[in-house]
Amino acid sequence: MTIRPDPTFHANARLAMEAPAETLAYTLMLSPDGSQPDGLAVVDVDPKSPDYGKIVHQVIMPYKGDEFHHFGWNACSSALSPLSGHAFLERRYLIIPGIRSSRIYVIDVKGGPKAAKIHKIIEPEEIFSKTGYSRPHTVHCGPEGIYISTLGGGGADGTDGPPGMFLMDCETFEVIGRYEMDRGVQDKQYDFWWNLPRNYMVSSEWGLPPQYENGIVPEDLLANKYGHRLHFWDLRERRNIQTVDLGANHQMALEVRPAHDPVKEYGFCGVVVDTTNLEGSIWTWWRDKDGKFHAKKTATIPAEPADPSDLPDLLKGFGAVPPLVTDIDLSLDDRFLYVACWGTGELRQYDVTDPMEPKLTGSIHVGGIVRREAHPSGQVFAGGPQMLEISRDGRRVYWTNSLYSSWDDQFYPAGVPAAMVKADVGENGGITLDPDFFIDFPKGYRSHQIRLEGGDCSTDSFCYPSVK
Amino acid sequence: MTATALWWAVVASGLYHGVNPGMGWPLAVSAAMFERNRTALMKAVAMLGIGHFLATALVLAPFALLTALVEWERPIRIVSGIFVFALGTWVMVTRRHPRFLARVAPQRLIFWSFLVALAHGAALMLVPIYLGLCTVEEGDTGHQAASTLISGGAGEALAVAGVHTLAMVIGGGLCAALVHAWLGLRVLSKAWINLETIWAGSLMAVGALAAVEAAV
Numbered sequence: 001m002t003i004r005p006d007p008t009f010h011a012n013a014r015l016a017m018e019a020p021a022e023t024l025a026y027t028l029m030l031s032p033d034g035s036q037p038d039g040l041a042v043v044d045v046d047p048k049s050p051d052y053g054k055i056v057h058q059v060i061m062p063y064k065g066d067e068f069h070h071f072g073w074n075a076c077s078s079a080l081s082p083l084s085g086h087a088f089l090e091r092r093y094l095i096i097p098g099i100r101s102s103r104i105y106v107i108d109v110k111g112g113p114k115a116a117k118i119h120k121i122i123e124p125e126e127i128f129s130k131t132g133y134s135r136p137h138t139v140h141c142g143p144e145g146i147y148i149s150t151l152g153g154g155g156a157d158g159t160d161g162p163p164g165m166f167l168m169d170c171e172t173f174e175v176i177g178r179y180e181m182d183r184g185v186q187d188k189q190y191d192f193w194w195n196l197p198r199n200y201m202v203s204s205e206w207g208l209p210p211q212y213e214n215g216i217v218p219e220d221l222l223a224n225k226y227g228h229r230l231h232f233w234d235l236r237e238r239r240n241i242q243t244v245d246l247g248a249n250h251q252m253a254l255e256v257r258p259a260h261d262p263v264k265e266y267g268f269c270g271v272v273v274d275t276t277n278l279e280g281s282i283w284t285w286w287r288d289k290d291g292k293f294h295a296k297k298t299a300t301i302p303a304e305p306a307d308p309s310d311l312p313d314l315l316k317g318f319g320a321v322p323p324l325v326t327d328i329d330l331s332l333d334d335r336f337l338y339v340a341c342w343g344t345g346e347l348r349q350y351d352v353t354d355p356m357e358p359k360l361t362g363s364i365h366v367g368g369i370v371r372r373e374a375h376p377s378g379q380v381f382a383g384g385p386q387m388l389e390i391s392r393d394g395r396r397v398y399w400t401n402s403l404y405s406s407w408d409d410q411f412y413p414a415g416v417p418a419a420m421v422k423a424d425v426g427e428n429g430g431i432t433l434d435p436d437f438f439i440d441f442p443k444g445y446r447s448h449q450i451r452l453e454g455g456d457c458s459t460d461s462f463c464y465p466s467v468k
Numbered sequence: 469m470t471a472t473a474l475w476w477a478v479v480a481s482g483l484y485h486g487v488n489p490g491m492g493w494p495l496a497v498s499a500a501m502f503e504r505n506r507t508a509l510m511k512a513v514a515m516l517g518i519g520h521f522l523a524t525a526l527v528l529a530p531f532a533l534l535t536a537l538v539e540w541e542r543p544i545r546i547v548s549g550i551f552v553f554a555l556g557t558w559v560m561v562t563r564r565h566p567r568f569l570a571r572v573a574p575q576r577l578i579f580w581s582f583l584v585a586l587a588h589g590a591a592l593m594l595v596p597i598y599l600g601l602c603t604v605e606e607g608d609t610g611h612q613a614a615s616t617l618i619s620g621g622a623g624e625a626l627a628v629a630g631v632h633t634l635a636m637v638i639g640g641g642l643c644a645a646l647v648h649a650w651l652g653l654r655v656l657s658k659a660w661i662n663l664e665t666i667w668a669g670s671l672m673a674v675g676a677l678a679a680v681e682a683a684v
């Protein structure tokens with residue numbers, strides 16, 4: 001508890017954009033074969049620092065086999081709403097779930113770049129017994145505490161009951177219990193986010209643990225058995241109020257990115273692959289005047305034809321590389337949507353000022369299954385652009401290159417050694433790869449999600465409109 | 469204490485509750501920004517006021533009935549003072565926020581304000597002040613009928629709740645209007661001060677003062 005609100009809390013997204021630039025990034029490191037414990041890398045991203053572009057500190061976990069994936073903060077700008085009742089929390093703890101072990105680490109990062117340390121470990125048994133869920137994934141701080149989505153239900157293979165979401169106390173980090181009062185038809189889970197003052201939440205679907213844990217299951221994909229729906233919830237009533245089906249061929253609806261300005265009642269979602277033509281797609285979802293939700297495909301990214309001899313076994317039969325839209329991220333001014341095409345090795349920038357008509361305004365090629373575009377630094381960038389994070393001011397985009405250990409091995413059999421790179425954003429759009437920014441990670445690790453000190457474009461929720 | 473001093477205490481506590489962002493005025497700024505007009509700000513402040521008034525009146529009502537028990541007046545004042553003191557101590561020690569408040573939909577401002585005033589002891593803070601007022605203003609009541617006493621007590625309770633709420637609405641409304649029209653939202657994160665300790669301390673002080681004054 002503090003006397004004043006955390007200076008990194010901002011009433012609206014515009015104030016967050018005007019705040020000082022990030023000086024540290026936190027990047028997850030995972031050991032793909034579980035031979036060493038996973039860790040958190042603290043990266044210096046302050047251009048004025050002598051350690052710029054270097055890992056200045058690592059927190060290595062005491063266990064092996066967690067498989068770090070996504071993570072989030074204990075508190076964010078939403079604390080500035082009186083409705084939260086928690087105005088004096090600090091954005092201080094990173095909540096890091098192990099997607100394979102179901103263990104959750106709480107890391108205290110207060111006290112400078114080198115001070116990050118383990119604050120608490122929540123063992124998998126506690127999550128199983130208190131929630132009946134497994135494989136925790138997305139973390140957001142919201143009303144009632146910390147919300148965590150899971151990708152598995154109970155039982156050894158996570159199929160005993162549907163996956164869902166649970167709540168954690170934002171001060172003690174005690175697991176409270178399940179979120180849902182009425183889940184409706186929701187039977188798969190992936191990402192979620194919300195519009196706090198409008199009181200709705202959106203969740204998406206990947207697949208059940210047997211469909212991803214040991215690699216993608218091609219038969220399930222071709223039979224359209226992965227997730228393809230968006231679920232809309234009455235946030236405080238904890239009730240699924242509407243489910244929108246994107247169509248069974250739109251396999252794997254992943255990241256959900258609502259507009260940061262809560263006045264706007266729309267957002268985006270990325271679909272990994274269309275099984276009819278292998279293209280990736282961006283969907284815009286919105287709420288109409290009557291409170292009904294809709295979703296429409298507003299941008300597509302085609303597959304690229306390729307010589308089967310250049311393709312991994314999984315793709316040989318198709319003779320093409322799917323773009324594999326595996327992450328999207330929206331700048332705080334709701335102007336630019338960034339789209340990671342992990343298969344073709346491309347980062348795209350779309351101007352989404354008109355959310356129904358995204359306009360392609362920038363593109364960078366790096367990595368890729370067939371293109372294998374080199375990074376200008378001369379360092380090896382295997383894999384493709386994957387987890388994205390945009391600076392608060394919208395001028396820098398950071399990304400890593402690994403998707404998920406067992407899927408990496410199928411799409412990039414030669415391996416995906418950890419990388420983290422950066423692009424600079426032009427005043428009016430356009431992106432250029434920074435040739436000198438390439439983070440050197442310890443051997444044997446892969447890299448996944450990035451969080452920025454003081455909040456970023458995929459963790460901060462705002463309760464006040466951006467304009468008067 | 470004199471009646472005038474106690475009435476000022478009713479007004480001061482209202483202003484204090486009103487300017488505390490935790491009691492809701494930033495929600496009025498938010499409403500005005502969402503609706504893009506100032507009427508929404510006033511409407512939201514009014515809704516917060518209604519909830520606050522209902523909570524205060526609800527808490528004072530049983531004590532209005534108790535005013536009929538003239539011979540028990542002193543123990544009632546002592547016990548209620550101790551109770552408010554104990555609540556303040558509890559708030560001071562536990563520092564926990566009731567989670568159910570976060571379950572109220574943001575559009576239900578009256579209900580939210582009502583629950584917040586109850587949950588954080590804002591309404592209870594008025595009990596010792598109210599009982600003090602009943603005592604100094606009652607005059608020669610020893611021979612009046614119970615019904616007269618109760619209706620007098622109820623009227624007094626409504627007056628206390630009304631004046632308190634009016635001050636709360638003015639305090640909160642001014643803050644909201646200033647921030648919306650002039651200062652901007654940046655002020656919210658700069659000027660919001662954690663009043664939890666002071667809040668708990670004021671409950672303890674009001675309770676202790678009332679109990680001691682009734683006892684001596």
